[in-house]
Amino acid sequence: MTGPVVNFADEFRDPAHAKSELARIARLAAALGATRDKPVSIMEICGGHTHTIFRHGLDRLIDDGIEFVHGPGCPVCVLPQARIDECIEIANRPGVVLATFGDAVRVPGSNGSLLVAKANGADVRIVYSPLDALALARKMPEREVVFFALGFETTMPATALTLLQADREGIMNFSLFCNHITVPQPLRVLLEDPAMQIHGFVGPGHVSMVIGLEPYQFIAEQYKRPVVIAGFEPVDLLQSVAMVLTQLVEGRAAIENQYGRVVRAAGNPQALKAIETVFEPRASFEWRGLGEIEWSGMKIRPRYAAFDAEQKFGVGYGGTRAETAPELADCRCGEVVKGAMKPPDCPMFGTVCRPETPVGALMVSTEGSCAAYWQYAGRRVAEALA
Numbered sequence: 001m002t003g004p005v006v007n008f009a010d011e012f013r014d015p016a017h018a019k020s021e022l023a024r025i026a027r028l029a030a031a032l033g034a035t036r037d038k039p040v041s042i043m044e045i046c047g048g049h050t051h052t053i054f055r056h057g058l059d060r061l062i063d064d065g066i067e068f069v070h071g072p073g074c075p076v077c078v079l080p081q082a083r084i085d086e087c088i089e090i091a092n093r094p095g096v097v098l099a100t101f102g103d104a105v106r107v108p109g110s111n112g113s114l115l116v117a118k119a120n121g122a123d124v125r126i127v128y129s130p131l132d133a134l135a136l137a138r139k140m141p142e143r144e145v146v147f148f149a150l151g152f153e154t155t156m157p158a159t160a161l162t163l164l165q166a167d168r169e170g171i172m173n174f175s176l177f178c179n180h181i182t183v184p185q186p187l188r189v190l191l192e193d194p195a196m197q198i199h200g201f202v203g204p205g206h207v208s209m210v211i212g213l214e215p216y217q218f219i220a221e222q223y224k225r226p227v228v229i230a231g232f233e234p235v236d237l238l239q240s241v242a243m244v245l246t247q248l249v250e251g252r253a254a255i256e257n258q259y260g261r262v263v264r265a266a267g268n269p270q271a272l273k274a275i276e277t278v279f280e281p282r283a284s285f286e287w288r289g290l291g292e293i294e295w296s297g298m299k300i301r302p303r304y305a306a307f308d309a310e311q312k313f314g315v316g317y318g319g320t321r322a323e324t325a326p327e328l329a330d331c332r333c334g335e336v337v338k339g340a341m342k343p344p345d346c347p348m349f350g351t352v353c354r355p356e357t358p359v360g361a362l363m364v365s366t367e368g369s370c371a372a373y374w375q376y377a378g379r380r381v382a383e384a385l386a
């Protein structure tokens with residue numbers, strides 16, 4: 001092999017580069033008059049970014065005048081208990097094999113999780129992709145295999161392509177319990193909330209890889225807030241924060257793309273076509289902490305109704321809906337999801353609620369902000385609380 005090997009990971013973790021971005025952030029924050037008491041609030045929408053911030057200690061490195069607000073960008077965390085209950089109801093039906101990702105099995109419903117349902121006899125299996133679930137259906141034609149489909153626009157194309165594959169092969173013992181949700185609509189809800197003081201957004205890299213930049217335009221045009229789509233390495237995050245601050249200093253609000261090595265302005269047309277073929281927006285979908293949000297969830301189009309578990313089993317929006325039980329008295333999941341509260345301010349954080357004994361979804365999911373705090377900042381937070 002000749003010539004240098006380019007290593008993106010090293011380049012985007014380079015300490016010298018990080019230091020120069022930190023200095024730029026400090027200058028911009030000073031220009032905005034930001035202080036610890038009057039910080040600039042930047043929401044990182046995506047749970048993956050929350051993990052980058054804590055894993056690399058960016059919250060401590062960054063200037064005191066910047067406050068990270070954690071957004072609703074973890075699809076497991078924002079599922080309300082009712083959807084978990086409905087999923088368990090399907091899993092308990094005779095002959096059903098419920099296939100799902102590992103994160104989802106531990107999320108508490110109002111009366112236990114899918115893991116508890118499994119311990120009680122339901123056939124719940126962990127898979128790594130929707131295609132794995134389809135393979136189960138192929139292997140067990142006498143069973144009904146239901147895939148618990150969840151995630152933002154990032155994971156929708158894989159689900160859509162799997163359904164199209166099932167349709168092509170005529171695998172009729174396969175269906176989806178569809179919980180796919182979209183990023184832009186909850187942002188509008190947060191921006192409409194007078195209690196939320198968000199000055200700018202670090203936008204989700206993976207979602208934007210699919211949908212491109214246009215769906216965020218309303219944030220700049222109607223709400224005059226900057227959005228910078230960011231990658232997931234520490235220098236990506238620092239650069240993106242600096243880009244948000246630059247817009248604020250210059251009095252601009254635009255959608256900018258720091259993650260140009262992956263995200264195209266128009267997104268991914270093939271992925272968008274697969275989504276459009278299989279799914280259509282639901283009139284309303286319930287979010288944990290945010291309630292019902294119009295046009296924020298996707299459902300399976302009538303052409304593919306035979307693959308819709310809600311219709312097949314008469315459960316959820318396609319049949320009988322479970323009622324969301326009130327959260328436990330001390331649980332603050334809803335407020336943390338909205339960015340209205342930090343995880344350590346929940347009375348359960350680090351006491352009864354830890355990754356090995358999660359009370360709320362935000363401690364279960366690898367993208368949850370409570371899990372991020374605990375995994376990377378747990379000791380320092382516990383010391384501060386002691």
Ligand code: SF4
Binds near residue numbers: 336347363364
């Ligand atoms: S500490 Fe547990 S109960 Fe409290 S907000 Fe986080 S996940 Fe929810």
